[in-house]
Amino acid sequence: MATERGYDTVLVVDFGAQYAQLIARRVREAHVYSEIVPRTMPVAEMLAKEPKAIIFSGGPSSVYAEGAPTIDPAIYDAGVPILGICYGGQLMARDLGGEVRHTGSGEYGRTALTVEVGAATTLFSDLPAEQETWMSHGDSIVAAPPGFHVTATTPGTPAAAFEHPERSLYGVQFHPEVKHSPFGQDLLKHFLYTGAGCRPTWTNTSIIEQQVEAIRAQVGDAHVICGLSGGVDSAVAAALVHKAIGDQLTCVFVDTGLLRQNEATQVEETFRAQFHIDLVHVKAADRFLGALEGVTEPEAKRKIIGELFIRTFEEAARDLHDAKFLVQGTLYPDIVESGGGENAVIKSHHNVGGLPDDMEFELVEPLRQLFKDEVRAVGEELGLPEDIVWRQPFPGPGLAVRIIGEITPERVQILQDADAVVIEEIKRAGLYREIWQSFAVLPAVRTVGVMGDDRTYAYPLIVRAVTSDDAMTADWARIPYDVLERIASRVINEVPGINRVAYDITSKPPGTIEWE
Ligand code: XMP
Numbered sequence: 001m002a003t004e005r006g007y008d009t010v011l012v013v014d015f016g017a018q019y020a021q022l023i024a025r026r027v028r029e030a031h032v033y034s035e036i037v038p039r040t041m042p043v044a045e046m047l048a049k050e051p052k053a054i055i056f057s058g059g060p061s062s063v064y065a066e067g068a069p070t071i072d073p074a075i076y077d078a079g080v081p082i083l084g085i086c087y088g089g090q091l092m093a094r095d096l097g098g099e100v101r102h103t104g105s106g107e108y109g110r111t112a113l114t115v116e117v118g119a120a121t122t123l124f125s126d127l128p129a130e131q132e133t134w135m136s137h138g139d140s141i142v143a144a145p146p147g148f149h150v151t152a153t154t155p156g157t158p159a160a161a162f163e164h165p166e167r168s169l170y171g172v173q174f175h176p177e178v179k180h181s182p183f184g185q186d187l188l189k190h191f192l193y194t195g196a197g198c199r200p201t202w203t204n205t206s207i208i209e210q211q212v213e214a215i216r217a218q219v220g221d222a223h224v225i226c227g228l229s230g231g232v233d234s235a236v237a238a239a240l241v242h243k244a245i246g247d248q249l250t251c252v253f254v255d256t257g258l259l260r261q262n263e264a265t266q267v268e269e270t271f272r273a274q275f276h277i278d279l280v281h282v283k284a285a286d287r288f289l290g291a292l293e294g295v296t297e298p299e300a301k302r303k304i305i306g307e308l309f310i311r312t313f314e315e316a317a318r319d320l321h322d323a324k325f326l327v328q329g330t331l332y333p334d335i336v337e338s339g340g341g342e343n344a345v346i347k348s349h350h351n352v353g354g355l356p357d358d359m360e361f362e363l364v365e366p367l368r369q370l371f372k373d374e375v376r377a378v379g380e381e382l383g384l385p386e387d388i389v390w391r392q393p394f395p396g397p398g399l400a401v402r403i404i405g406e407i408t409p410e411r412v413q414i415l416q417d418a419d420a421v422v423i424e425e426i427k428r429a430g431l432y433r434e435i436w437q438s439f440a441v442l443p444a445v446r447t448v449g450v451m452g453d454d455r456t457y458a459y460p461l462i463v464r465a466v467t468s469d470d471a472m473t474a475d476w477a478r479i480p481y482d483v484l485e486r487i488a489s490r491v492i493n494e495v496p497g498i499n500r501v502a503y504d505i506t507s508k509p510p511g512t513i514e515w516e
Contacts, residue, residue, distance in 0.1 A: 257285025
């Protein structure tokens with residue numbers, strides 16, 4: 001059903017694989033709005049969302065395993081086009097009278113797929129007859145349900161794709177959502193546009209328009225506060241809210257003195273000078289460094305910073321026009337990971353930007369439908385500078401957890417200067433976006449060195465750079481030696497107080513990304 005929202009909705013039914021979010025992102029990349037729903041959601045509730053199409057995700061189990069996830073078969077007769085992927089495809093095959101069997105020869109990894117010659121196919125229209133796909137399954141679909149055409153096969157799966165164009169039901173054994181299936185995105189588009197008639201209207205512009213309207217409807221003429229951290233989420237959220245309600249918005253930026261070099265200046269320049277947003281810039285470095293004096297224990301640092309942040313934010317917010325709303329940069333994965341649904345409890349981040357518990361605000365969450373890549377695209381569209389939109393993640397307690405041992409103004413300065421060199425060289429090498437986080441750590445030991453004719457006794461600097469998808473696991477980045485070499489020589493020459501550079505080659509686990 002086309003909705004008056006201006007965009008169509010695709011539901012991704014989550015059968016418990018880690019792939020549901022990826023499928024949802026791929027659908028969004030095809031400019032169609034998608035939402036993940038648990039497979040236990042009653043079909044009537046799914047249909048109430050007026051989906052234009054439904055996709056069943058993969059899942060970890062065999063359809064014959066005890067307790068294997070199922071779905072109310074009423075869904076097949078709802079008149080909504082469905083694509084079943086991997087487990088979802090097997091489920092559809094089994095539910096509709098096809099055959100899924102444990103053949104003893106599963107397929108894992110790259111698998112050659114052959115499109116059936118002469119088959120009437122929506123999914124593979126115009127795609128190569130021989131193509132590589134990515135498989136991960138033990139059971140195989142050996143026979144498509146009655147009325148379906150088999151449109152592709154692989155050595156281990158006689159019905160690797162099957163289609164019923166009249167009923168708009170489609171199933172595939174492989175994973176079109178992963179990059180290792182090079183034509184997977186084309187297949188998804190064929191399903192979405194041709195199989196289901198979805199319109200590619202979910203674009204940055206439509207996201208912005210829709211959010212602007214929603215924000216206006218939610219807040220009316222009330223005053224709204226937004227805490228800025230310097231990171232991409234709060235920045236994009238603020239820019240969106242400002243577009244919607246202009247000077248009803250006040251941003252509060254607590255400068256703890258523990259930010260990266262130039263971060264505070266950039267927040268000021270962007271939000272005050274470029275966007276003309278009413279910005280309260282609380283310069284609280286002395287307060288934070290004072291409270292941290294002599295503190296060396298990592299958790300103690302976090303606790304002090306967290307509490308002081310909330311107190312400082314509260315003080316700044318107290319005299320702000322009786323604001324009723326507070327902007328939060330909650331993203332869609334936070335919602336999904338905390339159980340999904342409209343009223344899901346948001347994962348409580350151990351974030352310094354976290355909410356004061358006893359402040360009574362209603363939340364405005366303009367990013368709660370968006371994935372991170374969409375947030376970045378919207379940020380660019382709104383005119384935020386690249387440095388903010390593409391900034392690597394940064395821990396709430398800031399440099400405090402990268403200065404091992406005592407935090408003093410001098411040591412903060414050393415780390416900011418050295419960190420700026422690391423970032424600059426990583427950017428210069430064109431690695432900044434592909435690396436998850438790259439930064440410097442200042443330990444509490446000193447080592448001997450020699451510069452000119454003089455013996456030095458100064459801090460070593462530890463360079464940390466990791467690749468990751470979600471910070472849960474990470475690998476040390478294979479930075480080219482010449483980039484490491486440039487970082488080392490520049491840091492030692494340009495940053496007084498450092499006489500040695502080491503590169504951390506620990507993955508996570510067993511290490512963590514941060515040093516404290
Ligand atoms: P670890 O060091 O646990 O970090 O591997 C995982 C991710 O979380 C960030 N991090 C924090 N973020 N408050 C935050 O808001 C914190 O106390 C904190 N500690 C770590 C870290 O930068 C990485 O992205």
